[in-house]
Amino acid sequence: MPPSHGLAVHNRSVTRPFLMGAVQIPVQTAVASSAGPDSTCLLFLLHRMIDLKNKNKELAGADLPLPDSILSLHVDHNLQSDAEKMTRAARAAASRYKSKHAELRVRWGEPPFPPRPLLHPRAGEDEGEDEGEGESSAIESVARIARYRLLFDAMVRRGAHVLATGHHADDQVETVLMRLGSGSSVLGLGGMRAARRFGMALGKGESERDYGWFGREGLNRWIVRPLLEVPKVSRCVSAFLFLFSSFGG
Numbered sequence: 001m002p003p004s005h006g007l008a009v010h011n012r013s014v015t016r017p018f019l020m021g022a023v024q025i026p027v028q029t030a031v032a033s034s035a036g037p038d039s040t041c042l043l044f045l046l047h048r049m050i051d052l053k054n055k056n057k058e059l060a061g062a063d064l065p066l067p068d069s070i071l072s073l074h075v076d077h078n079l080q081s082d083a084e085k086m087t088r089a090a091r092a093a094a095s096r097y098k099s100k101h102a103e104l105r106v107r108w109g110e111p112p113f114p115p116r117p118l119l120h121p122r123a124g125e126d127e128g129e130d131e132g133e134g135e136s137s138a139i140e141s142v143a144r145i146a147r148y149r150l151l152f153d154a155m156v157r158r159g160a161h162v163l164a165t166g167h168h169a170d171d172q173v174e175t176v177l178m179r180l181g182s183g184s185s186v187l188g189l190g191g192m193r194a195a196r197r198f199g200m201a202l203g204k205g206e207s208e209r210d211y212g213w214f215g216r217e218g219l220n221r222w223i224v225r226p227l228l229e230v231p232k233v234s235r236c237v238s239a240f241l242f243l244f245s246s247f248g249g
Helices: 014-020 037-054 058-063 083-096 128-160 171-181 215-222 232-246
Strands: 028-031 071-076 100-105 163-164 195-197 222-224
Touching: 014 037, 028 037, 028 128, 037 071, 037 083, 071 083, 071 128, 100 128, 128 163, 128 215, 195 215
Parallel strands: 028 071, 028 163, 071 100, 163 222
Antiparallel strands: 195 222
């Protein structure tokens, strides 16, 4: 339903995934916060949307499928040397935008997670570019599944049913091109969806022992991408917000 109020017009791309009617009313929306400019921008916009909703008596009394609060979730993949710096930045952003906050760390080698992935070029040998890119891509895939597993588990513990991510239009283009290069089906070339269920598994998760397995609860949890229609040029604002938040301006 196209809303007649001014809220969706104010931040149309942010509210659209919630107003499409596909997602149940999310009293609390979780945000995957990397502490980068995209997720910081998303925190700001969601905070602004909630603030506007609460200050407008007409909107506050309306039964709109919009969140009442934000849960910031930051994942430390336990792979990068600057992880602690990013954790502090995510904590500061959550505080600034009045969000509850939780910090999650991947514990490689502890069930259900596999051993910690590492790059292992052989000493004295030049690693081929294709081989290096393939290994890096594999690590990113493993880290991504681990990240979503932690995010999903945190959502279940906190009672959140919707996870918002900072994917934007440029990410969409990149996703489609990568899938095209890998011979994806027509369905895959449709790119990322603005709203989708977690599903029962991610990657090759086939049983409850796999870290990519969500089970039936995955059908009751949603992933929304409010910035999916926002192009890179609009991210100048998000870069400013990132700096503003980082330096406490």
